[in-house]
Amino acid sequence: MAIGIVPSVLSADFTRLGEQVREAEAAGAQRIQVDVMDGHFVPNITMGPMVVNAVRRCTSLPVEAHLMISNPEQYIEEFANAGADFIIVHQEASPHLHRLIQQIKAAGKGAGVALNPSTPVIMLEDILSKLDMALIMTVNPGFGGQKFIHEMLPKITRLRELIDQQELHCDIEVDGGVHETIVPLVVQAGASLLVAGSAVYNEQESVTEAIARLRNAI
Numbered sequence: 314m315a316i317g318i319v320p321s322v323l324s325a326d327f328t329r330l331g332e333q334v335r336e337a338e339a340a341g342a343q344r345i346q347v348d349v350m351d352g353h354f355v356p357n358i359t360m361g362p363m364v365v366n367a368v369r370r371c372t373s374l375p376v377e378a379h380l381m382i383s384n385p386e387q388y389i390e391e392f393a394n395a396g397a398d399f400i401i402v403h404q405e406a407s408p409h410l411h412r413l414i415q416q417i418k419a420a421g422k423g424a425g426v427a428l429n430p431s432t433p434v435i436m437l438e439d440i441l442s443k444l445d446m447a448l449i450m451t452v453n454p455g456f457g458g459q460k461f462i463h464e465m466l467p468k469i470t471r472l473r474e475l476i477d478q479q480e481l482h483c484d485i486e487v488d489g490g491v492h493e494t495i496v497p498l499v500v501q502a503g504a505s506l507l508v509a510g511s512a513v514y515n516e517q518e519s520v521t522e523a524i525a526r527l528r529n530a531i
């Protein structure tokens with residue numbers, strides 16, 4: 314199974330966002346994730362469609378819009394028009410998830426559903442076949458630089474089993490606290506896409522060195 318590194322620009326230096334995205338692409342990243350937070354679904358306010366569009370214009374990589382917002386159904390078209398290739402909504406944010414996935418697909422985009430740490434994998438069982446990807450939050454959403462929650466490892470494995478049992482083509486993405494020492498654990502558990510914010514964008518090393526370090530840990 315090919316494992317992809319997905320830098321999250323939440324930790325990037327926004328005074329030179331384009332450069333930071335292009336360096337990640339040149340260093341072999343698979344996609345770029347934009348963390349959209351509304352200060353309501355999560356206790357932080359970050360960025361919207363304008364930043365998704367700015368990232369879109371800087372890279373040929375697929376762009377993910379990770380919507381940590383309430384009422385995501387009101388904004389799907391805006392993020393689609395902004396240039397997101399994958400739109401990820403939270404299971405906890407929408408009582409009408411089946412309809413919301415259809416809305417994302419109708420906009421011609423890849424559909425993903427994210428689960429907060431306390432939400433069981435079983436919540437995805439009946440829509441898994443409709444998804445292009447499922448995201449397991451490995452921190453409580455809202456901030457970069459948090460510590461990985463190790464109790465999420467068996468949850469990743471359960472999701473991997475569910476997907477393999479149904480013989481589906483659905484990526485498992487993990488998000489939060491992913492660093493060099495965590496990479497082999499989540500890959501072993503069954504993840505195929507690894508989101509990394511502070512492990513890619515930090516002052517200790519360049520983006521190129523950081524992505525090589527994560528890649529070597531696979």
Ligand code: DX5
Nearest residue numbers: 454455457458489490510511
């Ligand atoms: C947190 C976001 C993550 C975050 C990851 O709510 O969804 O994408 O940016 O950052 P690190 O890798 O530093 O935990």
